[in-house]
Amino acid sequence: MLSYVVAMLTLAAIYATMALGLNVMWGMAGMVNFGVAGFFAIGAYAAALGETRLGLPIAGGMLAGAALTAAVAGLACLGLRRLRDDYFAIVTLGIAEVVRTVADNEIWLTHGSDGVSNIPQPLRGLFAAHYDLFYLALCVVLTAASYAVAEAARAAPFGRVLRALRDDPQVAAVAGKNVVWFQVRAFALGGAMIGLAGAMYGQFTQYITPDIFVPLLTIYIFLAVTLGGKGSNTGTLLGTVIVVLVLESTRFAAGILPGIGAVQIAAGRGMLIGVCFLAILQLRPGGMLAEPVLRVRRAAPPQASRSGGGDQASAASDT
């Protein structure tokens, strides 16, 4: 039981690092990335293959995972910068599918659906007795470091500029800010965190296959950020812990509900997650720790209806 709790907390730390990355991209900079799972996969594969095939040291592998993911994210952002939000969403979803397809088919590189196994774990020999506890501690430290970086970015002038261009890119541009450069840096920073999370995940399970990096994972991370509070790093951590708790506790539902197969349990869990997500989006889209600015905006409906999307809702309700 204890080892289960430790494993669960380790997973929560990994997901939290990933969620912090999404929060930097989406919550802080306002760029929706539906390809989180794909960036996670890039980090996981870069680290795992760097270590197992190129013989990189473990720290080097993790660095490579984070750096490559940051580079891909930054380049993607640079290439797609002129697209409208909705196209950006479609293309990022596509990127994740491309990554998964490549991982599945370029067998010479990734071993295809067999996956990469025997991924080395850091300091394995030193902490042989209670390795899972040590690894949890390491993950918590890495998550805390990511949190510190994200918080520092949020508090810095960098974060203020991101918020400004998230809320109105034109005003930010008029104010003399190089919008593209800020967006690319935010996307690369978020990508580095998601890539680091991927490298951690590979070490944790010591085995990765393309099947792990499904869109469902992206939904979990979006749920964690939304639940905690888009734009708030503390909220993102809180949201991730709750999402992992709910995901893991529903595993035990199989014991309580006899006569229901494993597929139905999994399907029921998927429905539960989806319904909870929809409820949060409707009732408290700012999440548990919403940015103060969101509360102000919601208290003043005329302003909300001016922000593009509201037009139609208000037009519909007027009739």
Next chain:
Amino acid sequence: MPASLTELLQLVLNGFMAGSVLALPAIGLTTIFAIRRYLNFSIAGHMSIGAYAGYVANVSLGWSSSAALVVAFLVAGVFGIVTDRLALRPVLRFGLTLVAVASIALNLVLENLVRFCFGNDIRSYDIAVARDWSLGPLRIGPQSFAALLIAAAIMLVLFLFLALTPLGKAMRAVGDNPVLADIKGIDPERIGSIATFTAMGLCGVGGMLLGLATSLDPELGFHVLLSVFAAAVVGGLGSIPGAVVGAMFIGVFEELSLLAVQPSYRSVMGFVAILLMLLLRPQGILGSGRS
């Protein structure tokens, strides 16, 4: 590897048959975008809902496949209206991006509803398995050809409806300029509901046609989601004729890609097409360029 003319013709023919099936959900996606201005990722789930509703009618109740297609349309359409009202509309006031996120969550619910009821097993409809027809050196699968005819007939009816009936004209008016349509006394709420029903119904039919041509599983819609989005983007988001042209283009493009890449990469060709189109002509083939 030089491709013979026959091989090329065969691929183009296959592409048109695949494209015609993609066209229906692409019309659904683009219609919702035209009327409501948001991207609805739950079209994948609605395709699966329609496909399995048709499965119940066809296999469990023993109805003909054409009757089952009507069931697929109606059930997916009703699901579309109900979920739009319960799940997506309430999020609209918080912005269009959040609606897109909500539609992904909704898609998760719909897919898992299908999985809960029918499991993950691959199923197929109760139809006579016919051998491929030979047209000279070309081969045509009867199921795929029937899907093409059905899709073409549905599109014809849809275009006549939009072009000739008052309701169809009202729909186009709301799509073009909702404020002006509202001033002219068109109730956007009512039009929106009818459009949603039709759009999601078409996704359901598309799902069943896809299932007839291949097989059924709960993620049937998701497998082609990228292709459907590619069709709508290439044709110009918001344009119904564009969705049809885009679907044909994507169908043929995906088939012709087999000359250059492994078949397993066919599924990401839609992504390549989206990228090319966004870089070269972001408003799409038939798009108006309005953003």
